Amino acid sequence: MISFGMSEDQELVRDAMREFAAEAIRPIARECDEAAKIPQDFLDTAWSLGLTSTQIPESYGGAGEERSMVTNAILLEELAHGDASLAMAAVAPSLFANAILDHGTEEQKKSILPLFCGESYATGSIALLEPGPLADASRPRTVAEQKGDSFVISGRKTMVLMGDRASHFLVTAQLGDDLAAFVVPRDAAGLTVSEPEKKMGLHALSMTRLELERVEVGADAMLGGTEGADVQLILNASRAALATVMLGVSRAVLEYCVPYTKDRVAFDEPISKKQSIAFRLSEMHIEQHALRQLCWQAASLLEHGEDATKAAWQARAYAAEKSMWIADNGVQVLGGHGFIREHPVEMWFRNARTLGVMEGLVAL
Amino acid sequence: MIDFRLTANDKAHLARTRAEAEIARRYAREFDEREDEMIPDVLPEAEAFYKNLEKLPDLGMEDSHGPIMMMLQTMGAYWGDYSARVKRSARGGLGNAALGAAGTDEQKEKWGNLLLSMAITEPGCGSDPSRVSTTAVLDEETDEWILNGEKIFVTTGIRATGVVMWATIDKSAGRAGIKSFLVEKDTPGFNVPHKEKKLGIRADDTAAYVFTDCRIPRGNLLGLDETIPKSSSGGFRGVMKTFNMTRPLTAAMGLGIAEAALDYTRDQLEEAGIVPDYTAGPGGMGRLTAAADKFMRLEALFDASRLTTLQCAWMAGKGLPNNMESSVCKAHAGSAVREITQGCIEILGSMGASREYLLEKWMRDSRITDIYEGTGEIQRLIIARGLLDYTRKDLK
Numbered sequence: 112m113i114s115f116g117m118s119e120d121q122e123l124v125r126d127a128m129r130e131f132a133a134e135a136i137r138p139i140a141r142e143c144d145e146a147a148k149i150p151q152d153f154l155d156t157a158w159s160l161g162l163t164s165t166q167i168p169e170s171y172g173g174a175g176e177e178r179s180m181v182t183n184a185i186l187l188e189e190l191a192h193g194d195a196s197l198a199m200a201a202v203a204p205s206l207f208a209n210a211i212l213d214h215g216t217e218e219q220k221k222s223i224l225p226l227f228c229g230e231s232y233a234t235g236s237i238a239l240l241e242p243g244p245l246a247d248a249s250r251p252r253t254v255a256e257q258k259g260d261s262f263v264i265s266g267r268k269t270m271v272l273m274g275d276r277a278s279h280f281l282v283t284a285q286l287g288d289d290l291a292a293f294v295v296p297r298d299a300a301g302l303t304v305s306e307p308e309k310k311m312g313l314h315a316l317s318m319t320r321l322e323l324e325r326v327e328v329g330a331d332a333m334l335g336g337t338e339g340a341d342v343q344l345i346l347n348a349s350r351a352a353l354a355t356v357m358l359g360v361s362r363a364v365l366e367y368c369v370p371y372t373k374d375r376v377a378f379d380e381p382i383s384k385k386q387s388i389a390f391r392l393s394e395m396h397i398e399q400h401a402l403r404q405l406c407w408q409a410a411s412l413l414e415h416g417e418d419a420t421k422a423a424w425q426a427r428a429y430a431a432e433k434s435m436w437i438a439d440n441g442v443q444v445l446g447g448h449g450f451i452r453e454h455p456v457e458m459w460f461r462n463a464r465t466l467g468v469m470e471g472l473v474a475l
Numbered sequence: 476m477i478d479f480r481l482t483a484n485d486k487a488h489l490a491r492t493r494a495e496a497e498i499a500r501r502y503a504r505e506f507d508e509r510e511d512e513m514i515p516d517v518l519p520e521a522e523a524f525y526k527n528l529e530k531l532p533d534l535g536m537e538d539s540h541g542p543i544m545m546m547l548q549t550m551g552a553y554w555g556d557y558s559a560r561v562k563r564s565a566r567g568g569l570g571n572a573a574l575g576a577a578g579t580d581e582q583k584e585k586w587g588n589l590l591l592s593m594a595i596t597e598p599g600c601g602s603d604p605s606r607v608s609t610t611a612v613l614d615e616e617t618d619e620w621i622l623n624g625e626k627i628f629v630t631t632g633i634r635a636t637g638v639v640m641w642a643t644i645d646k647s648a649g650r651a652g653i654k655s656f657l658v659e660k661d662t663p664g665f666n667v668p669h670k671e672k673k674l675g676i677r678a679d680d681t682a683a684y685v686f687t688d689c690r691i692p693r694g695n696l697l698g699l700d701e702t703i704p705k706s707s708s709g710g711f712r713g714v715m716k717t718f719n720m721t722r723p724l725t726a727a728m729g730l731g732i733a734e735a736a737l738d739y740t741r742d743q744l745e746e747a748g749i750v751p752d753y754t755a756g757p758g759g760m761g762r763l764t765a766a767a768d769k770f771m772r773l774e775a776l777f778d779a780s781r782l783t784t785l786q787c788a789w790m791a792g793k794g795l796p797n798n799m800e801s802s803v804c805k806a807h808a809g810s811a812v813r814e815i816t817q818g819c820i821e822i823l824g825s826m827g828a829s830r831e832y833l834l835e836k837w838m839r840d841s842r843i844t845d846i847y848e849g850t851g852e853i854q855r856l857i858i859a860r861g862l863l864d865y866t867r868k869d870l871k
Contacts (some may be wrong), residue, residue, distance in 0.1 A: 113543050113785060115786045235662055244758075392862055393862065396803070397858065400783060
């Protein structure tokens, strides 16, 4: 039955996250962007919300609460409305943990999931993206070869979220004709983790490169064991999540512009009374509203185990295009003030463009 | 619960709509070319189609909400053709929606069986209905309203057996003086001079109406409220309420046509060996052709629009105020169907413009979506007022 109604639980989550974003995220967002760093305090506070551990089953040390991708989408939009970098840092461990939970063997779950149920912030990262133009996460150039009882992986990865503090990496690689993923511990021989990369947007968020030079892992390191795992499913969950982050950024821009244009006077009246400005605000509202429906559709299909490949592609592609348009026009509506770093809009503009070309950072 | 899955029964009903639409489409070109003739209410295939039709269970509580199914069935029917139907329903004009929204119970009972058109636009007034100059003057002696004026672009204006028309009872009162009246077709002084010639939806009957000292009973004023409210919007708001269902419906109509264009284009691309690949990530564009990339983006635009329309309908079904959402979905769909139908022609090249195929017709037919029931600009004005918490005086 097609329905657009949030459950009471979802409304509670939305309200709680909206409050958290307004109190704990937005006030420090600019500072973190300038310093290109996220304070440990914030990660600890975010960790205490239990965003990752509550959704891990009790048998692996979590709270075993039901995981709803739609609820997670609602949650992520609110956090990203505060700030995209801090939001993604807060939920980063979930991408790795959920991939293990959904696709891992019993042994992989038992050995890895408890790491995310402890007292302090812990994370693993998925290494999907590769350096070089036209790198496509669904066609990695990193290669894995079977060598007796183990696999040997060689290649380069980039934009590995929180790579500087991850205990494990889930590295995607081409294994013959198949796309496979391998759990690689941080201390594996042949693995080098770079310093955080410098980027146009998402300054606060640390992302590193990985060099894998004949990294050897055991047969039990392949996600899903001998049968492997459908990596496309991980991509789908991450694309839907990234679309939701872009939705949060889009709404932030709109909600910043509305009061600004009502205050800003030109030619004896607020600029919001000019149709050229008012219509831009309408367009921003229309597009962020439409984008939300695509995000929810992808999340809902994921939640019910239906094929979400197309829906996730659509949500991500639409989000990339529209969030950039919205942020671009946010800068324009603020004029010179959109260009200076005193207002957050220039940061959202950089973040929107960066998010639009990312892959695999977070998941629902 | 937020859910995007159709039930088996939803699907069965929509499959029925599709089967009907496939028959109707056979007549699409013929009706377009022969616009001067009235299209039949029943197609020759109707008898055979309905004869052995299995009865479907009614849509129930566990199926998608009525308004959502209404949107999906509308999209499904318009996927076949804008005008042709295996069997056209006797009711369902825009005026019927107005009667439902603003009429008294007695009025609904009395006129419920008429096919009602809706006459608002005049030669000198379009997007600003407060400029309506058709007058209604009360003759106290006979207890009749006397109507005088001209209306244009009246949808289903010729087939309709009655009309809900807007006239002012006090020109000096502006919007507050505007009331809606029901006029039956055979009333003396009510003339239908011609059918309009149009860019698209040519087979659809769109008429001009002329009222010359046309007398109707006093009780034909919808809602029976003869007072002129002090605030500028009082009575007007009642008639505008109709739009909260008709705006998503017009969006759905346009989207049905856009979907036809997308389905056709997908088939043509696949025949040429170009298959959309939804596994491609942001860096995967290099392995998509420009045609595939453009097509996939148009599809995403379609889905965004379709879901936005369904969301608006869902609110209507829940009885939630959906003023903003009805303007949002109408504005979104209005732009989307332009981009989609024009984009599909671009993808397919010169064949897209040929009258041998329906694509050029779909572009013409869908173009009205962004114009009627409030142009895209009017919708954006309404949305901006909502966002900024402005009245119509604050933002003109």
